[in-house]
Amino acid sequence: MVRFEISIDHSRCSDPLGCGICLKICPTAVFVARPSQMFKFRETPGALYRIKPLYASMCTGCMECAVKCPAGAVRVERSNVR
Amino acid sequence: MFRLRKEEMKKEGVVPDIQTMAEDIIEQAIRARDLGDTKKYMELKTQAEKMAQNVHFGQVVTLEQVKKIMDIAYPIARLSCVCRRRSRGFKDDENFFCMGIGVGMYKWERWPESYRGGVHFMTPEEAKAWLEQVNEAGLVHTFWVFGTPYIGGICNCEYPACIGIRNRLDYGISMLVKGEYVALLDRxxxxxxxxxxxxxxxxxxxxxxxxxxxxxxPFRCFGCGLCEKKCKHNAIKLVERESLAGLAQEW
Structure with missing residues (x-):
C-alpha cells in the first residue's frame, strides 16, 4: 500500500551524500542514496548519487524530511494509489 | 559473470546492464508489493532470491563462528559499509563497519579510487578484538558470498540500515538467511x-x-547470539537449528 507519494527535485538536491539529512532523520528509513551512473575502475562521485524514496510504503507522513531539507527538494503528498 | 561484466564496463560512464546484486529486481518487487500486485511480487521475489543464491547472499553467524573465519581467511581488512552509506548517509571516514576477506582487498589497495575510503588491513588478532567490540555494541555478524561459494565479506548489521535485514523483515525477500543456531530461553x-x-x-x-x-x-530468531552474550543469568542457550524438527526448515 502506498499512502504517500514522495518526490525529490534532483535539480535542487545537489550533494545528497554530503548533506544526507533526509537519510538520517527519517524514522522508518524510507530514503536511499543510489549512484545514478557507474564508471570503469573508479567509484561514483558523491554528486552523482540520487536520493530515492525506495521504501515509500513505510512513510508515516510525519513531514520531517520536507521540513528539514535545506534545499526544499522533498515533497510528500497523499497518494491516489491504494 | 565477471567476464561479461568486464565487457560491459569497458566504456567510461556506461551503466552496466548486468544485475549482479538483483537490486533492480528487488526494487520492482517492492513496488509490486506496495501496489498490491501479489502475483508479480511473488514472481520477482523468486527471481531475486534465485539470483542471490547464485551470486550474492548472506547468512547470520555467531561471534564464535566469525572468529573461526578470521583464523582461516587471508587477507582481512576493514571496509566502508555500502549499506549504511546508502541508507543512512554515513560519511566514508566514519563508516568502517564491515570487513572484506580474500584477494579482492589487494585490488582495492592497489586502486583506492575503485573503492570509497579504501581498505584498512588487520591481523587476525586485531580483527577478533574488533569483532568483540562490535558484538558488545550490538551489531549482528553476517557473512556474504560474492559468487557462491566464495565468501568475500563479513558485515556487522542492524535494522534498518542494512539492506539484507531490511528486505527480509519488511519485504520477505531472503537475501539474508538465518543462522545455524536458534536461541532458546530457560524460563x-x-x-x-x-x-x-x-x-x-x-x-x-x-x-x-x-x-x-x-x-x-524461535520462528523470528536468526540465531545471531547477541542476546545470549548479554544474559547475566545464563538463561539463553544457542541450540542447532536442525536439532529441532519444527525449525529445521526455517531458514
Missing part, C-alpha cells in the same frame, strides 16, 4: 531484566509483563 533462570530485548535486531524478543519473563519467538 526458570530468566528474571525478566530485559537486557536481551534491546539486543535483538529481528524483533524476536519481548517481556511478558504479567509473568516478568522474556519470551523468544
Amino acid at each position: 526458570d533462570m530468566c528474571t525478566g531484566c530485559g537486557l536481551c530485548v534491546e539486543r535483538c535486531q529481528f524483533r524476536a524478543i519481548n517481556i511478558e509483563r504479567t509473568m516478568l519473563k522474556a519470551q523468544i519467538n
Whole structure:
C-alpha cells in the first residue's frame, strides 16, 4: 500500500551524500542514496548519487524530511494509489 | 559473470546492464508489493532470491563462528559499509563497519579510487578484538558470498540500515538467511531484566509483563547470539537449528 507519494527535485538536491539529512532523520528509513551512473575502475562521485524514496510504503507522513531539507527538494503528498 | 561484466564496463560512464546484486529486481518487487500486485511480487521475489543464491547472499553467524573465519581467511581488512552509506548517509571516514576477506582487498589497495575510503588491513588478532567490540555494541555478524561459494565479506548489521535485514523483515525477500543456531530461553533462570530485548535486531524478543519473563519467538530468531552474550543469568542457550524438527526448515 502506498499512502504517500514522495518526490525529490534532483535539480535542487545537489550533494545528497554530503548533506544526507533526509537519510538520517527519517524514522522508518524510507530514503536511499543510489549512484545514478557507474564508471570503469573508479567509484561514483558523491554528486552523482540520487536520493530515492525506495521504501515509500513505510512513510508515516510525519513531514520531517520536507521540513528539514535545506534545499526544499522533498515533497510528500497523499497518494491516489491504494 | 565477471567476464561479461568486464565487457560491459569497458566504456567510461556506461551503466552496466548486468544485475549482479538483483537490486533492480528487488526494487520492482517492492513496488509490486506496495501496489498490491501479489502475483508479480511473488514472481520477482523468486527471481531475486534465485539470483542471490547464485551470486550474492548472506547468512547470520555467531561471534564464535566469525572468529573461526578470521583464523582461516587471508587477507582481512576493514571496509566502508555500502549499506549504511546508502541508507543512512554515513560519511566514508566514519563508516568502517564491515570487513572484506580474500584477494579482492589487494585490488582495492592497489586502486583506492575503485573503492570509497579504501581498505584498512588487520591481523587476525586485531580483527577478533574488533569483532568483540562490535558484538558488545550490538551489531549482528553476517557473512556474504560474492559468487557462491566464495565468501568475500563479513558485515556487522542492524535494522534498518542494512539492506539484507531490511528486505527480509519488511519485504520477505531472503537475501539474508538465518543462522545455524536458534536461541532458546530457560524460563526458570530468566528474571525478566530485559537486557536481551534491546539486543535483538529481528524483533524476536519481548517481556511478558504479567509473568516478568522474556519470551523468544524461535520462528523470528536468526540465531545471531547477541542476546545470549548479554544474559547475566545464563538463561539463553544457542541450540542447532536442525536439532529441532519444527525449525529445521526455517531458514
